[in-house]
Amino acid sequence: MAEGNILVRLFRIKDLLPMTKGSIRITNSKTGNIVYEKENAFDISGRSEIISVVTIDRELSQEPYEESGNPYLLYNIEVKSEGYKDVIVEGVSVFDGITSIQDIEMEEASIESGEKNLQEEIIIQDQQGVEKSTENIEMGFSMAPFVLRNVYVPEFITVHLGSPTSYAENITVRFIDYIKNVASSEIYPTWPEEAIRANVYCQISFALNRVYTEWYRNMGYPFQVTNSTAYDQYFVKGRNIFENISKIVDEIFNEYIITIGNQTPFFAQYCNGTTVKCDGLSQWGTVDLAKAGMSALDIIKYYFGYDKVLVRAEYVEGVPESYPGYSLRIGDVNENVKVIQEQLNRVSKNFPAIPRIYPEDGRFGKETEDSVxxxxxxxxxxxxxxxxxxxxxxxxxxxxxxxxxxxxNQEPEIGESGGNGGGIGKPEGDGKYPGYLLKYGARGEKVRELQGYLSEISKSYNIPNVSVDGIFGNGTKDAIIKFQRLFGLSTDGIVGLATWNKVFEVYKNIDNSNPGVPDNEFDGKYPGYLLKYGSRGEKVKEVQYYLASISNQIGIPTVAADGIFGNATREAVVAFQKLFALSLDGIIGQYTWNKILEVYNGMKY
Structure with missing residues (x-):
């Protein structure tokens, strides 16, 4: 059979706060067979690897839908992350040679309300828009009596998930994400590129017509479009999009169709052209025309008339600086380069895989190119x-x-919750050792105090979060063992004087704006010599601290900061080098040191 791909992207907040801890299980929707399963499945940017799965040959998607079956296969994706509700997405469509991108936003589980085992289900209907037999009702303006002053691309658009008069949810999404969703829902990603572009131009124009004419707002509705194909375009909440469609939309999202002499975005009606005929564009017809060599604009003129042209909106809402009108590349020196450098450096705080650029001097050099x-x-x-x-x-x-x-005040997940829930406030207590061992079965205020410290520490170090309930159960014991292993203590799960003092010391050193190790303890400078298996000393301890902090956010092994470069440290270094495409030698030279420090510093903000 043919193959397609799945890419899962994990977020606390889509495109803004990536999550790096989570497991993935993918099953065939029809058979239930597991086709992929992995713990620690996400990288530092919240992306899974590209996962290959079998699907249907693309040739079956080049002709109108037949009763014999869909030209794609469906898969279910289950994602789990400690401290968050499980998410199951059912019905992710995969086409031959295409990467399906499934974005997932995780919601914290409330320990207090017993939500630990709850899960969120996203069910994607087993039907593309081009397979539907409904037709857009002729409801739109070419010219309207009540319109906005200028055409612009809105940053967000509000979608009513039903017909206009139905009781249904309203959701607000980025305009560009709305178009990607509509395009991925309406047509097949295996179609010729010019056919896809022609359809996307229609979808953009249709949506901008609704916004510009304020069609629904003028009728008193609190939304701008619906997802009913009897009135608007097919939009599926939570669905996957297709990588090639996503790239096309990113390129042309602010271009739309007009009639010469009229600035109103054209109300570009369309239907599938097989089960439904209409006066507008035929979705299936665009495939044949593209195969015959017609461009997207030629296809649009074929269906809507030769007085139709493509224009670009001058204003894109929410963008601080408009595109300068030309590409920026290596060797360029100007203020626009400086704008990009400043913006990339800020984005890298949330996505530390993106290298920082120093200085921000407006010179497009190798550092800027690598960051881009x-x-x-x-x-x-x-x-x-x-x-x-x-x-x-x-x-x-x-x-x-x-x-x-x-x-x-919702800065990066890094240093916020470490993927482990929380929300208990600062722990109360005097920090003094109680004078007796705390172990499994113990109860009382000193246990509660200890749990409070551990809960705060878990936000910056790779140890499990615990319930602050004053009961020393398995969860607290497990957290203590992980803490002891991390800091080179005896791993017995019992809190004696040494463990108590270390817990309190680490807690006191935590600064919410700078998780991990206090800056004044280390200078961050490369020692000038290789650190490798068998090395000892303060510089080894320093890099171990950096690695321990980084391990809280990405899937590298945790190490004890004991100043001894042993097997565990070497394994962590190799895992880090693999993640950031460095030489896999387990040795810390200048390049590896600088990258470790860069990633660590990116987690401080």
């Missing part, structure tokens, strides 16, 4: 290191989002 390439890979753009229109606007959108998030 990593950004492009993280956000599913073509990784060519050139800042074209799509990359410019994507950087700007993510930059605005992370800045806005910071203003709401």
């Amino acid at each position: 390439k990593v950004f492009q890979r993280v956000f599913n753009l073509t990784p060519d290191g050139v800042v074209g229109r799509a990359t410019w606007y994507k950087i700007s959108n993510i930059y605005v989002g992370v800045k806005r998030l910071a203003e709401l």
